[in-house]
Amino acid sequence: MRNVVVTGASAGVGRAVAMAFAHRGDNLALIARDPSPLEATRADVQREGAGQVLALPADVAESEAVFAAADATVAAFGGIDVWVNDAMATIFAPVATITPEEFRRATEVTYLGTVHGTLAALRHMRPRDRGSIVQVGSALSYRAIPLQAPYCGAKFAIRGFTDSLRCELAHDRSRIRLSMVQLPAVNTPQFDWARNRMPRRPRPMGQVHQPEAVAHAILRAADAGPRELWVGWPSLQSILGTLAVPGLLDRVLGRAAWDGQMTADGVAGEQPGNLFVPGPAPHRMHGRFDALARSEVPVFNPTVLRLAALTGAAMLPFLWPRRHTRRLTQVKVNRA
Numbered sequence: 039m040r041n042v043v044v045t046g047a048s049a050g051v052g053r054a055v056a057m058a059f060a061h062r063g064d065n066l067a068l069i070a071r072d073p074s075p076l077e078a079t080r081a082d083v084q085r086e087g088a089g090q091v092l093a094l095p096a097d098v099a100e101s102e103a104v105f106a107a108a109d110a111t112v113a114a115f116g117g118i119d120v121w122v123n124d125a126m127a128t129i130f131a132p133v134a135t136i137t138p139e140e141f142r143r144a145t146e147v148t149y150l151g152t153v154h155g156t157l158a159a160l161r162h163m164r165p166r167d168r169g170s171i172v173q174v175g176s177a178l179s180y181r182a183i184p185l186q187a188p189y190c191g192a193k194f195a196i197r198g199f200t201d202s203l204r205c206e207l208a209h210d211r212s213r214i215r216l217s218m219v220q221l222p223a224v225n226t227p228q229f230d231w232a233r234n235r236m237p238r239r240p241r242p243m244g245q246v247h248q249p250e251a252v253a254h255a256i257l258r259a260a261d262a263g264p265r266e267l268w269v270g271w272p273s274l275q276s277i278l279g280t281l282a283v284p285g286l287l288d289r290v291l292g293r294a295a296w297d298g299q300m301t302a303d304g305v306a307g308e309q310p311g312n313l314f315v316p317g318p319a320p321h322r323m324h325g326r327f328d329a330l331a332r333s334e335v336p337v338f339n340p341t342v343l344r345l346a347a348l349t350g351a352a353m354l355p356f357l358w359p360r361r362h363t364r365r366l367t368q369v370k371v372n373r374a
Contacts, residue, residue, distance in 0.1 A: 039089055041115040042260075043067045043108065045098050045155050046125030048075040049321040050226030051174060053082075054249035055122055055256050057323075060088035067092040067111040067118075069104070069155075070125070075321030090114065098125045098151030099143070108158035117166060120260045121159035123152040124174040127313050128189035128228065130299065131235030136188065140233065143313050144188035149195045156203065163214050172259045173200050173218040177273035180220070181280040181287065183243065183295045185236060204265070215263030220277065221252050222270035225331035227322050233311030238300035245272050246327050251335040258337065268338040277340075 042059045046052035048070035056066055060083035068083070070076045073095040080093040092114055096103035111118055127147035129140050156171055163169030178186065179193035197218060204216050223242030226249055234240055247270055255269045268274050280287050311317075324331075 040064045040119040041067070041111065041117055042120040042122070043069065043111055043118055043155075043159070044122045044124060045069045045104075045151065046174075048072060048079050049317070050124075050228060050323060050325075051221070051224055051249045051252060051256075052122075052124040053079050053321075053323045054253035055124060055174075056083050057086050058250070058253045058257050059120075060084070060086035060091075063087050063089055064120075065089040065091070065115050067094055067107065067115070069094050069096050069098065069107050070316075071095065071097050072316035072321070075316075075319065078321065097147075098154055099146035101150075101154045101157070104151075104154040104158045105161070108162060112162050118159055118162050118169060120170045120172070121155060121163075122172045122174065122256060122260065123155040125151045125155075126174075126189070126192075126228070127232075128186060129233040129235070129311070129313060130185050130240040131233070132185060133187045135235050140313060141188050145192050145195075148189060148192035149199075152196050153199060156199075160214070164212070167213050170215045170217070170260045170263055172256055173216075174256060175218045175220045177220050177222055177268070177270075177276045179218075181276040181291075183291050183299075185296065185299055217259040217264055217266065219252075219256050219259050219267045219269060220273050221255075222247055222272040222335070224249055224252055225325045225327040227317065227325050229325050229327075231312040231317035232309075233313045234309040236300055239303060239309075240299055241301045242327060243295055243298050245270065246331045247335045248328075248331045248333050249323050251333055255335070255337045264339050264341065266340055268340055270335045274338050 042064045044052055044056045047056045047068035056068055056079060059066055066083055066088050068076055068079055076093045076095055080091050084091050094107040094110055096107045098104055127144050129136060129144055152173055159171050173196055175196060176193045178190045179197045182190035200218050207214055223244055223246045225246050229240045252269050255267055259267055268277060
């Protein structure tokens with residue numbers, strides 16, 4: 039039985055992660071802004087088989103609130119074994135229409151919320167020199183798309199922060215494990231809750247996956263502590279694509295990812311969303327895309343992929359048919 043903290047636990051991926059840990063019988067501390075849906079999640083994970091469960095209302099943008107939640111967890115459970123940073127907030131709109139206050143709030147929740155959670159976890163993990171911190175990232179931390187600049191910028195920042203901290207933990211020879219899980223599009227309520235300034239309702243881009251499927255990848259990261267996991271074929275394709283041909287993808291996404299993030303039905307007026315206040319009830323795990331979402335998803339370890347690529351490149355000279363080598367050699371000799 040482990041002691042697990044999950045931020046953003048009242049809905050979507052965070053709720054799915056909490057349920058997955060509960061199924062194992064772990065103790066859970068659940069963090070989110072709104073006490074009422076957080077209490078509903080607490081009751082659900084208790085029924086799922088969790089050990090002790092704490093509901094700790096807190097806005098992750100406020101560092102002291104996150105530190106207090108971590109202290110309450112340690113007081114109740116005796117320590118923290120796993121901390122999952124999942125809380126996020128976003129806005130769907132062109133950059134020119136987003137205010138500085140909206141940029142600040144999305145950054146404070148999504149990026150600084152992850153920083154605050156990580157600092158709170160480290161405060162209690164360092165004296166014991168053990169524990170696992172999992173950052174719930176996105177393929178958008180590598181490949182940014184239009185109409186989501188605040189969210190993409192925050193996810194890029196999380197990746198940079200995580201890589202820097204990982205170097206420091208390596209320097210200290212720490213046994214604390216730090217992982218980042220890059221998710222594809224997921225069927226969560228954020229597409230109904232997010233502040234929207236587009237002419238139609240937002241939708242996930244491309245292939246959509248259910249929260250339970252990606253939650254298992256997050257549990258895998260908590261168990262094994264890989265440097266990074268890429269979840270789903272779309273994540274693999276977008277990350278490798280932007281590493282290979284970023285300029286081409288800029289142009290492709292400038293066309294395809296505009297209408298590709300909007301549903302066919304229109305919306306009257308601006309949707310204020312949950313950027314500054316909690317989202318509307320009910321708080322659910324799933325969004326409105328159940329008919330499109332996949333319940334299974336492949337998970338790729340980029341470290342393994344890189345090793346496989348290097349091994350394949352090293353083996354090429356041995357795999358090349360010898361007759362081709364003899365022919366090339368003979369051609370060179372005859373020309374000489």
